[in-house]
Amino acid sequence: MYRGLPGCISEGIHKEDALHNIREAITLYLEPIEDDAIFSDTAEQIEIAV
Numbered sequence: 801m802y803r804g805l806p807g808c809i810s811e812g813i814h815k816e817d818a819l820h821n822i823r824e825a826i827t828l829y830l831e832p833i834e835d836d837a838i839f840s841d842t843a844e845q846i847e848i849a850v
Contacts, residue, residue: 805829 810825812818 805826808825808829810818810821812821
């Protein structure tokens with residue numbers, strides 16, 4: 801089964817460039833954003849379906 805990373809795209813002029821850029825794009829896509837893990841003591845998390 802193919803599973804992609806929506807919105808994660810990359811390219812390169814040569815195959816080696818493309819593979820390097822793809823690896824970098826995947827790393828950045830999967831890297832957690834530090835600010836998302838910081839909440840105040842009074843913060844409340846709400847989940848909303850859109």
